Amino acid sequence: MSEQKAARILIVDDEVHICRNCRKILSKQAYETEYVLDGRSALEKLAEKSYDVVITDVKMGRIGGTEVLKWLRENHPETMVIVITGYASVSSAVELMKTGAFDYLPKPFTPDELRQVVADAVEQQKIVRQNRRLMQEPYQHMPRLSHQLIGSSPQIRKVISMIQKVADTDATVLLSGESGTGKELVARAIHANSSRHDKVFFGVDCGTLSGSLLESELFGYRKGAFTDAQKDKSGIFELADGGTVFLDEISNTTPDIQGKLLRFLDTREFLPLGDTAHRRVDVRLIFATNRELNQMVAEKSFREDFYYRIYVYPIYLPPLRERKSDILPIAYHFLGQLNNQRGKSISGFDPEAASRLLNYHWPGNVRQLRNVIERAVILCETDTITIQDLPHLSDIDDIERLMECVPETNAELIRIKKEIRQKAVAKVEKNFLLNALEQNDWNISRAARQTGMQRPNFQNLMKKYGIRPSSG
Numbered sequence: 001m002s003e004q005k006a007a008r009i010l011i012v013d014d015e016v017h018i019c020r021n022c023r024k025i026l027s028k029q030a031y032e033t034e035y036v037l038d039g040r041s042a043l044e045k046l047a048e049k050s051y052d053v054v055i056t057d058v059k060m061g062r063i064g065g066t067e068v069l070k071w072l073r074e075n076h077p078e079t080m081v082i083v084i085t086g087y088a089s090v091s092s093a094v095e096l097m098k099t100g101a102f103d104y105l106p107k108p109f110t111p112d113e114l115r116q117v118v119a120d121a122v123e124q125q126k127i128v129r130q131n132r133r134l135m136q137e138p139y140q141h142m143p144r145l146s147h148q149l150i151g152s153s154p155q156i157r158k159v160i161s162m163i164q165k166v167a168d169t170d171a172t173v174l175l176s177g178e179s180g181t182g183k184e185l186v187a188r189a190i191h192a193n194s195s196r197h198d199k200v201f202f203g204v205d206c207g208t209l210s211g212s213l214l215e216s217e218l219f220g221y222r223k224g225a226f227t228d229a230q231k232d233k234s235g236i237f238e239l240a241d242g243g244t245v246f247l248d249e250i251s252n253t254t255p256d257i258q259g260k261l262l263r264f265l266d267t268r269e270f271l272p273l274g275d276t277a278h279r280r281v282d283v284r285l286i287f288a289t290n291r292e293l294n295q296m297v298a299e300k301s302f303r304e305d306f307y308y309r310i311y312v313y314p315i316y317l318p319p320l321r322e323r324k325s326d327i328l329p330i331a332y333h334f335l336g337q338l339n340n341q342r343g344k345s346i347s348g349f350d351p352e353a354a355s356r357l358l359n360y361h362w363p364g365n366v367r368q369l370r371n372v373i374e375r376a377v378i379l380c381e382t383d384t385i386t387i388q389d390l391p392h393l394s395d396i397d398d399i400e401r402l403m404e405c406v407p408e409t410n411a412e413l414i415r416i417k418k419e420i421r422q423k424a425v426a427k428v429e430k431n432f433l434l435n436a437l438e439q440n441d442w443n444i445s446r447a448a449r450q451t452g453m454q455r456p457n458f459q460n461l462m463k464k465y466g467i468r469p470s471s472g
């Protein structure tokens with residue numbers, strides 16, 4: 001089912017007003033809904049066509065929710081089942097969850113509760129489907145993309161289309177995005193798809209070279225230009241004649257270098273240190289930054305004239321957490337590579353591991369994803385990666401990594417503070433719930449009472465963190 005199309009939902013309940021109400025609430029969400037009033041009709045419908053989510057009452061005549069669930073588990077294991085139960089029969093709902101229901105809704109429930117549980121089920125189902133597809137045919141499902149750029153989110157499609165449009169021009173490109181989002185990969189893709197593809201591609205990390213060293217690396221020097229210049233040395237621009245030079249971390253250059261690059265961009269001429277004759281070369285330039293250059297211009301820490309000269313064709317690489325649908329395809333891509341490298345034949349991720357990958361924050365973006373998969377491939381002893389093989393994706397690691405961040409802007413500071421707060425609170429709330437439940441043999445009422453919290457609130461908190469009674 002495509003992401004645009006709404007999910008198809010079947011409601012099964014012998015109380016017609018419940019069916020109608022559910023239908024009314026869910027139709028507003030652009031879901032396609034149908035209802036039937038008994039288990040037998042439900043099984044007939046389910047045999048006719050497939051549904052993404054089935055919401056079923058437990059007790060209904062001869063064929064109840066248990067039978068519907070059992071039939072679905074055997075025949076359509078990917079359909080998510082939500083069980084509606086009367087308060088008294090919560091324990092049977094819990095039993096049903098142990099046999100594979102996605103969640104349960106105690107009666108009476110509010111429209112918001114229904115919407116939330118259905119949205120969660122639809123989301124979970126997407127993950128399960130995408131994961132299964134990728135597990136069965138990892139490569140056939142990869143769209144054909146330029147230069148190994150994996151992903152099919154709208155954002156990555158836009159990047160690819162921008163690469164295709166600009167590659168075969170000589171336009172200067174400015175790539176921006178957080179660390180590890182794929183800026184260098186995009187620079188290489190531009191080069192590989194340009195008429196310069198059989199010429200050299202030079203990547204220069206401006207962040208690691210000091211001003212004078214960077215200058216001599218880029219422009220070269222003549223013997224005697226400075227004390228250590230024992231002989232002439234060609235610079236990168238000269239060596240890259242006909243090709244592409246990728247200048248990474250351009251925000252780290254001095255105003256002096258920026259001025260020289262500005263002149264070079266205007267004329268494609270440069271003067272090696274200690275020389276008197278200008279050289280002219282044919283080089284395409286691609287710049288990258290993980291800082292907000294316009295802000296640096298406003299703060300006068302980046303030259304404005306240079307900024308406008310390089311801001312010709314900007315391409316923004318969004319962080320991985322903002323294009324979640326790319327996570328699993330990229331993960332499977334790395335898994336394939338690493339299987340080959342390490343002589344393993346791991347077929348994929350189990351649903352829980354896939355969910356963890358999808359819901360993680362990925363501060364280090366695709367680079368971090370690759371490292372995580374590499375570690376998982378090393379740790380994995382079966383043919384499927386489980387969360388045991390993803391030990392570093394825990395909340396604590398996440399919080400610690402956030403605490404190491406050095407925000408560069410106020411907006412970033414606010415975002416990071418908010419994330420630390422949310423994750424830390426989530427960690428404490430989960431500890432609180434698990435501790436109370438464990439002390440009370442997973443009896444929710446007793447656990448709630450012991451902590452002094454209302455049972456429904458306690459239960460809502462459990463739901464928020466996906467803590468199910470069956471976990472006990």
Ligand SMILES: Nc1ncnc2c1ncn2[C@@H]1O[C@H](COP(=O)(O)OP(=O)(O)OP(=O)(O)O)[C@@H](O)[C@H]1O
Pocket residue numbers: 148149150151177178179180181182183184185186248290330333366367370
């Ligand atoms: N869409 C993608 N598909 C496949 N691999 C990707 C993708 N994006 C990034 N990668 C891989 O992720 C790693 C990091 O990417 P890259 O070095 O291009 O990031 P970057 O933005 O240049 O990082 P930095 O700012 O730290 O230099 C590389 O191994 C790269 O091949």
